Amino acid sequence: MIKKILVANRGEIAVRIIRSCREMDILTVAVYSDADRKALHVLYADEAMHIGPSPSVESYLNIENIIRAARLSGADAIHPGYGFLSENPDFSARCQEEGIVFIGPPPRAISMMGDKITARKTMMDAGVPVVPGAGGKITSEDEAISIIGEIGLPVMIKASAGGGGKGMRLVTRNKEITAALRAARSEAKSAFGDDAVFIEKYIESPHHIEYQILADNHGQVIHLFERECSVQRRHQKIIEETPSPILTPQRRRQMGEAAVAAARAVDYRGAGTIEFIVDKDLNYYFLEMNTRLQVEHPITERVVGVDLVKEQIHIANGKPLNFAQEDLKQQGHAIECRVYAEDPDNNFMPAPGTVTHIDIPYGVGVRVDGSIYEGFDVPLFYDPLIAKLIVWGKDRNEALERSRRALKEFKITGVKNNLRFLERILHAKGFIGGDYTTHFIEEHKDFLMREEPCEDHCEDIVMITAFMEYLRKIRKASPREMSTLKNNWKDYNRVRNVLKL
Amino acid sequence: MIKKILVANRGEIAVRIIRSCREMDILTVAVYSDADRKALHVLYADEAMHIGPSPSVESYLNIENIIRAARLSGADAIHPGYGFLSENPDFSARCQEEGIVFIGPPPRAISMMGDKITARKTMMDAGVPVVPGAGGKITSEDEAISIIGEIGLPVMIKASAGGGGKGMRLVTRNKEITAALRAARSEAKSAFGDDAVFIEKYIESPHHIEYQILADNHGQVIHLFERECSVQRRHQKIIEETPSPILTPQRRRQMGEAAVAAARAVDYRGAGTIEFIVDKDLNYYFLEMNTRLQVEHPITERVVGVDLVKEQIHIANGKPLNFAQEDLKQQGHAIECRVYAEDPDNNFMPAPGTVTHIDIPYGVGVRVDGSIYEGFDVPLFYDPLIAKLIVWGKDRNEALERSRRALKEFKITGVKNNLRFLERILHAKGFIGGDYTTHFIEEHKDFLMREEPCEDHCEDIVMITAFMEYLRKIRKASPREMSTLKNNWKDYNRVRNVLKL
């Protein structure tokens, strides 16, 4: 049984993992880079160990330093969180060698799902639908052109080793093929050190829908239903919800079965996510598998009623899942809003800085997972995600209304952030309707970027308040101005009194 | 349809009601006494109106002032919260006269349930079990003695108009009867202006279990299952949970049916609670009905998945309930801990003061409803309840573990409070076992009041930190001391260096 877990991550996910460990009476070891000595996960863990300079390659991605920290602290398991080393098969293998439990899948499953072409082939063999396209890596232009002829335009050219939108090119016209192919390969080369690409049918009006799965070491694989993740900007998710507003019960079940089949095909263990692309007719295609916990896992936790981090630890402990597929149900509706330290007025550039003030929403149906506190410097080295708002309602409408209420209460000062932008999304007709695609943000840019007008006298009230605060401060500084003011009051009152006579 | 609600209350419940109104796009009017100008409900509402001096009789209990505030603000409905005017039939009637919707039951239901003897008789007629005892008010001593003879000792003598433990006396021996009777009557007289008492069989090892009910204006009455409220001190609830750890499915269903019958017997409308006393053999007896929302309603909201304030407003709007009894299920387990501004080291005396610092718990399964903020003065005029921690888990064990985790994260400084006492309760074997009675606190006093020893070096670390903070401050004040310190360092380092040679 695991007694002490080293959390090889930072930010909200490290804090979130430590919370569940605490509830299970498991000790935790945080690791930190130079930039993170004051980070919340360091403060919150039982122990903390320094693992290197601020750039993540030298700290959170440094396998040797993390393994050393685990050995020195006597941790018997490592939880990798998401990002960083979570999908690195070498790290998983290295933990095995060291006799440290890696809370995640075995190296082989990570490797098989990490390479898009292997994954695609494995899924086809397992009968899981994949997007029509080429089955192997393409290295010559002629081959590419003939394949595109077979599939038919539009197509998407993708880096074989890729992710995050890098090395991706959409081709809608014949004359674009060569240029797009070259651009994709050069981008793939520079981003991943590998210029192999593959070609897929481009899905118009696509929905990004993913399935949470859990697989134990005793042959049981179940899914915990879907998450709708189509609200994206630059392939980065912003708002997720579950259940998906577009799925039918029948399609939900079919896709769940496909997700379980996909996980079984790589002999998966632990928690993972099967991402599907779904077209407007609800045809679904395997996109990729994330062999780790997702940022958006809390909406599944809320609607299915399962603590996924605890389940990961139970599985790592060799315990069988203590529920079967038929025990699980979706109860109500949950929405997650991701709060980023970024500047909506400056092309959503990451905006690190010092948090001077936070108001966090509370009350019925509201969960907040975050990593900031007043006085904290959001470092510029890492992902700008600083908090997640997870809201539950008995149905989608209540979840929406409650999310709006909670976002209104949510204030972060000192660090530019997307809170007001998130509010705008929840007021957009396209989102309220529920049938939005991954093009949603782009298509609604004008509405989403518009400033909400100030109602009533609020601007005047704001100016008055700033004025009064300023008076307060200069009075403290110079008592002489005070007496001038008093004289003014007298004069004014005299005038008023005269008028009243 | 209600468009603007005046919330005739203060504290956490006022804030909680406003939250649901906001989610429904209903405007809110807060009311406040002199002491409450800076209270959170005033800050949080859309509008706020002053209704009188600090003592509640002159403000929150002042019907005229509240009605005037409702008229001036154009509110079309009043939500009374709990306490104050929530169970005052005159207030409910007065709202009706004024054409203002009272969000609560009609005056008749409040009156019938407000008088214990009428309530008892009504319940007996409706076939709801009541505690064996006298059916009417007792005004002579001889009558009392003969009735006690019939019921058999032990018995409880209770003020007919009472509540909150006032005018209550337990009699276990014959020779105590006269003295107890006199004491109860005199206490009843002074507390309620009425010395009528009644006599009931005293239930040993009693459990306090209550049922939440909802009744619409279309004849539908349903229950939302039970809450176990046996952790009490001086008849004041401290921790509540649902489901009750002692009920069997069969008994749960029977008591639910009895609760619905009880509400039907007074033609109840809105949200209400039927309180039962349950003995060790699971015999249950009607105790009283609270014709309003309860402090502990959030645990029902969490486990049943219904926002009770919204349901109250729907019912007040004349809408039929949009779920039937068979649609409702208990999902997982919820525990509420009540945080009071009180001094555990001084007999739990209410302890008003200024909140200098708060750390509120977050994360999976945690809800906080509160009314304090940093800098807020907890006034001494009102109930010392300042926050409620509501925690959900997939089963009782997880809810317990998570509550402990959340309580550990919860810190309130500047105002003495019972947070550490609550933590002790959740570690008490008697509570963990689940079969605790209303005598729990009394019986476990020694365990609950014990200080948790400090592990490791934490006391030394605390002293070092205070020391360093003090140095920091005196250095700012007198740079001269600084130089002395520097010399000391030099000396020390010199010594160290010599030793290393």
Added chain:
Amino acid sequence: MSYEIKLQNRIARVELLSRQGDQLLVAVDGKEYSLDFVRIGKGRYSILHKNKSYNVELIPVNGIKKYHVNTFKNTYEVEIIDAESAYLASRHQGQEDDDEAVISSPIPGKVMKVYVREGDAVEAGQTLVVIAAMKMESEFKAPKDGIVRSVSASEGQSVDARQELVTIEFSTENTKS
């Protein structure tokens, strides 16, 4: 640089031995601690000691010598004893065992019951008065055996915070000093 520090009932001498940036070497009653000591906000510190992570929050109580202290697990009262405090403490020592007690309520309220009269002999723990305040009734009891010297509270009366209610003169083995 060293001071005596009082934590609850314990007094220890704390001495800063050396400091290099965030690295402290400190002794508490001679026991040495090597700490990574970082200030994360006003009165808030993060301390790593042998990799263990401690968070300590200090909330000053009247001035700079007394603090409410929160750690993750406990809360404490801590006081810095320097020359001036030490002098005050020594002066106060003699008065610790007072021979009488004035019973008063820390908060305003209404007197519900007065159980004693002037001249009554009372036992430790015996209820003297009942005050209703903040929706609760609270019983005020005799801290030791003694004689009621005066009763200023009357039933039904409203009382202010710290207003005298009852004064008890304690009985002692060797009678009065």
Added chain:
Amino acid sequence: MSYEIKLQNRIARVELLSRQGDQLLVAVDGKEYSLDFVRIGKGRYSILHKNKSYNVELIPVNGIKKYHVNTFKNTYEVEIIDAESAYLASRHQGQEDDDEAVISSPIPGKVMKVYVREGDAVEAGQTLVVIAAMKMESEFKAPKDGIVRSVSASEGQSVDARQELVTIEFSTENTKS
């Protein structure tokens, strides 16, 4: 006692006409407001105006004249314009329409792409460089039409915050001033 206050793009004169305890009478560009005005904490105010409840939080930005302001619904930037600020603002007026722009990244990162060379003509909105920072790639674009005067960034290079990447000289109808 009055000052000009700037809120986003609006400037108004705010004048305190009278004050009785928490009751203020204030004019904003001559429009009178009667307010119940209470300070609830550092930079935090509760204001009742015709019963409407407003909460305003002011977070100072460098000194006492500039604030980030949070209300329940919006966030603003507000600046007090007194004699000194007014002078600075007038001095700055002439420079507002600069004839060149230095493109730099607000945060450190790595140069992924440089699309222009010295002497290139660029159009408003055209991407000049791509910087990877905080896990994101960001494109830096030309704010107006112009000519690239210098390129200091090279692909693969790490850059500091505010380090010059590209300088653009803007094209203008009436050429240079």
